[in-house]
Amino acid sequence: MAKTDLRRFAGFRVTTWLCLLVLYAPLVIVAVYSFNASTSITRWGGFSLKWYVDVFTGPEAPRFRDAAINSFVIAIAAATCATIIATAAAVAMNRTGRFRGKMASLALINLPLMVPEIVTAVASLIFFITIGFKTGLMTIFVAHLVFCIPFAYLPIAARMQSVPDMYEQAAMDLYATPWEAFRLVLLPLMIPGILSGFLLAFIISLDDFLITNFVKGAGIETLPTAIFGSVKQGIKPNIMAISTLLLGVSVVLVTLSWVIGRAGQSRN
Amino acid sequence: MAGAAPGGGASRSEVYRGSGPRLLLPAWIFIGVFLLLPVILMAVYSFLTKEFRGGVIWEFTFAAYDQFFLNRGLFGDEPPTIEWTYLGIFWRSIWQAGLATFFCLLIGFPTAWYVATRPVSTRSVWLFLITIPYWVNLLIRTVSMKFLLRDTGPLNEFLMWTGVIAEPLSLINTNFAVQVGLFYSYLPFMVLPIYAAVERYDFALSEAAADLYCDSWTTLRLVILPAVKPGIVAGCILVFVPSLGAFLAPDLLGGAKTFMIGSLIEEQFKGAAGNWPFGAAAAMILLTVVMGVLLIHARAQMREDG
Amino acid sequence: MKTLLTTSALALTLATAAAAEGELKIYHWFEYIPQELLDKFAEEYDVTVTMDTFDSNEALLATLKAGKLGEYDVAVPGDYMVKIMADEGMLDTFTPDEMPNFDNIEDQWVDVEFDPGRKSTIPYQWGSTSFSVNTEAYDGPLDSLSLIFEPPEELKGKINVLDTSGETLTLASLYAGIPQCTSDREQLKALNALVQGAKPAWASFGSDVAKDVLVSGDAAAGMIWSGFSAKARAEGAPIEYVFPKEGMIVWMDNVALLKDAPNRDNALKFMNFLLEPENAAAVTNYAQYTAGVEGVAEFLEPEVANSPESNPPADAKGVFVQACPEEVQVLYDAIWTNLKK
Numbered sequence: 001m002a003k004t005d006l007r008r009f010a011g012f013r014v015t016t017w018l019c020l021l022v023l024y025a026p027l028v029i030v031a032v033y034s035f036n037a038s039t040s041i042t043r044w045g046g047f048s049l050k051w052y053v054d055v056f057t058g059p060e061a062p063r064f065r066d067a068a069i070n071s072f073v074i075a076i077a078a079a080t081c082a083t084i085i086a087t088a089a090a091v092a093m094n095r096t097g098r099f100r101g102k103m104a105s106l107a108l109i110n111l112p113l114m115v116p117e118i119v120t121a122v123a124s125l126i127f128f129i130t131i132g133f134k135t136g137l138m139t140i141f142v143a144h145l146v147f148c149i150p151f152a153y154l155p156i157a158a159r160m161q162s163v164p165d166m167y168e169q170a171a172m173d174l175y176a177t178p179w180e181a182f183r184l185v186l187l188p189l190m191i192p193g194i195l196s197g198f199l200l201a202f203i204i205s206l207d208d209f210l211i212t213n214f215v216k217g218a219g220i221e222t223l224p225t226a227i228f229g230s231v232k233q234g235i236k237p238n239i240m241a242i243s244t245l246l247l248g249v250s251v252v253l254v255t256l257s258w259v260i261g262r263a264g265q266s267r268n
Numbered sequence: 269m270a271g272a273a274p275g276g277g278a279s280r281s282e283v284y285r286g287s288g289p290r291l292l293l294p295a296w297i298f299i300g301v302f303l304l305l306p307v308i309l310m311a312v313y314s315f316l317t318k319e320f321r322g323g324v325i326w327e328f329t330f331a332a333y334d335q336f337f338l339n340r341g342l343f344g345d346e347p348p349t350i351e352w353t354y355l356g357i358f359w360r361s362i363w364q365a366g367l368a369t370f371f372c373l374l375i376g377f378p379t380a381w382y383v384a385t386r387p388v389s390t391r392s393v394w395l396f397l398i399t400i401p402y403w404v405n406l407l408i409r410t411v412s413m414k415f416l417l418r419d420t421g422p423l424n425e426f427l428m429w430t431g432v433i434a435e436p437l438s439l440i441n442t443n444f445a446v447q448v449g450l451f452y453s454y455l456p457f458m459v460l461p462i463y464a465a466v467e468r469y470d471f472a473l474s475e476a477a478a479d480l481y482c483d484s485w486t487t488l489r490l491v492i493l494p495a496v497k498p499g500i501v502a503g504c505i506l507v508f509v510p511s512l513g514a515f516l517a518p519d520l521l522g523g524a525k526t527f528m529i530g531s532l533i534e535e536q537f538k539g540a541a542g543n544w545p546f547g548a549a550a551a552m553i554l555l556t557v558v559m560g561v562l563l564i565h566a567r568a569q570m571r572e573d574g
Numbered sequence: 575m576k577t578l579l580t581t582s583a584l585a586l587t588l589a590t591a592a593a594a595e596g597e598l599k600i601y602h603w604f605e606y607i608p609q610e611l612l613d614k615f616a617e618e619y620d621v622t623v624t625m626d627t628f629d630s631n632e633a634l635l636a637t638l639k640a641g642k643l644g645e646y647d648v649a650v651p652g653d654y655m656v657k658i659m660a661d662e663g664m665l666d667t668f669t670p671d672e673m674p675n676f677d678n679i680e681d682q683w684v685d686v687e688f689d690p691g692r693k694s695t696i697p698y699q700w701g702s703t704s705f706s707v708n709t710e711a712y713d714g715p716l717d718s719l720s721l722i723f724e725p726p727e728e729l730k731g732k733i734n735v736l737d738t739s740g741e742t743l744t745l746a747s748l749y750a751g752i753p754q755c756t757s758d759r760e761q762l763k764a765l766n767a768l769v770q771g772a773k774p775a776w777a778s779f780g781s782d783v784a785k786d787v788l789v790s791g792d793a794a795a796g797m798i799w800s801g802f803s804a805k806a807r808a809e810g811a812p813i814e815y816v817f818p819k820e821g822m823i824v825w826m827d828n829v830a831l832l833k834d835a836p837n838r839d840n841a842l843k844f845m846n847f848l849l850e851p852e853n854a855a856a857v858t859n860y861a862q863y864t865a866g867v868e869g870v871a872e873f874l875e876p877e878v879a880n881s882p883e884s885n886p887p888a889d890a891k892g893v894f895v896q897a898c899p900e901e902v903q904v905l906y907d908a909i910w911t912n913l914k915k
Binding site: 320321322323342343353354356357418419420438440441523525526527535537538539540541542 | 630633639738739740766777778779790900904905907908909910911912915
């Protein structure tokens, strides 16, 4: 049939390229300027790695190093715990039939996604002050764990829905206990979903500024709060270098998550 | 992402029958104790008496809501009229968030459509390209935008170099900059759910419309848009809700000059105002607005699902 | 669940591991102490030093109120904030014999009104708050606060003001000729009208950006502290710090021993350390204000000692910001909120 392509609309391709331009231009510009040799951040003074050297050895290096360690420790701890909790929750929602409070539980798991961040931040601060909980690494960890749960839950639950339960049924027909059926049959099938859930939670934790800024303790910074503190006084070249490094970390993790996801899909 | 939210229609499997509540216990404990309880406590705080320069006195009062809604003059002794200050801040935030949502939709829909109609082999690469900025640190993206827009920044330098403008444009510290920041922050949130909806769209419908002599734009308006509406609505919510409570964009791009809801609340706890009950009340009102939007969405969806 | 507990325990141990050795937690103004000086103290006394920063006296108070009192050892409030914090019971006291270098404090700064006899604080640095103007953008006379509050065309939309009610409203009061902490309705209304009228000409509110906006050219005039202006000039901003005829703010920042300080001994060591002339001079050389310690002169860099910002003309007028009583302060708070809405 000599029909026009029904999928094509004039201008949509241009808009898509525009969209990509808008999304990437600022990031690319910052990445480019992070290699600027000049101290004045807007004038180009030739290619140099000196701001990267500055990040690791400059006067602010210890501060950013400690912040990076805090960020990664919290992100790993929060994402690990959130993944375990989310996996348990996904099994409950997808493999245990009907029970009382199921819909309420689903709403609860998604609650951190629905409450605006500033509200969560303020509520957490008030809560910790009222119960006299000393703010510190622990308060950041707990707050991160809470909002990481739904992010870990989404891919895990999606994966679990696509895995039919017949293998587990078969295992249990052969006298496997429920725990064995879960551990030996469902869990291996779930690995791609669990990994991408973990990675999402990890990135979300690494990303958070607002809530962390409210519940962090004295002298404790994460990378975003440390960067915010510096940026408030003006964008300096070393901040661009750190941003570019963090950008790299995000890209690597997303790529990893994407590759794992594809591997999981193609095996099906 | 919520547009394709899995877990909603839970599967019927009953392999581990009976252990549901036990498996959900950790989620209930953590989210219940460290989010639900704090939000309830915050609601209580909004009815407490403020202590001078931060803190609360445990005496119940409606003073915080009174301050929000009623204007009693600078000295507090004039007959009350409606207080437009804070309603104005809320209105400005809603307006800014609404505009950001509109522009995200304007760019996001064609993008989602274009990506979803690529051949399967290249589609995931396109999707991947759209997803990456979504996962890049929001703070870093806002900072990048701040750098781009400043008077002596690359954008102005570029425009002056090309001769389009002779003097640098004052872009930073304006409502426009905040707008651009919100748009830029949440654009991927719009693309992904619409993409998910378009991917599921049955092109037989377009063919049928074409057979009935619809031109392509009429098909878009009458057939496609209604079919992918759930994705569009989900995208709009995912942009609107975080834009409404945004803090970074107004603070870094708006020059902290005009309050949005997020900065108004923050100021009560971290800034000079130090009025905790008022901050809690403003947060409660924000939460109510957001929950209202989500509830309307949920009900509409339930009605559509039958 | 077991993994969960182990991980949490791990995170907790990491959190407490750092607290085991000698520690000092400082809550300080941003960009106000050279890192080398902190390192020097850490090395000399074998103490791990951590520092958070704030950008206004009000933010300092708000943070300490929001559960941080008892986490920091020392903070650096300005004069009027020392009085407020003392009234709120947020300061600990010490005796001069706990601090061998106590006698190094310049006589004029010992019996100060906000801390008579220096029972909770020691002087850190003093300076002034006024504003600076980019002389390439504006070539008129630089002598009046009108450049900020009723600016000429060249400066409109190019002004940054400090994001703190204490200093901004005090400068506005000086310009309007209104006494501080007034409860007179007409005067407060005039003050409110003045800042409301000026706001459209202001580009941004920011304290931490005050230097950067002048260096980058994003602002052509900006309220700023004397030393911060000197640093902006050193970084290439073509600006001049103005001593307005209506008067300016004079202030003294002080290192205060906080109540419930977890490391009181280290806090006192640190305060004593800062009273060494060499160390006080190191702060001055970095921040470009003036130390309240005797014997610093020989350690000062000449361009810092002779900077125009730190050496006002003989007829310059300065006032300290006053801490207002609650019933008056709420009115000033209302004007400020009204301004920022």
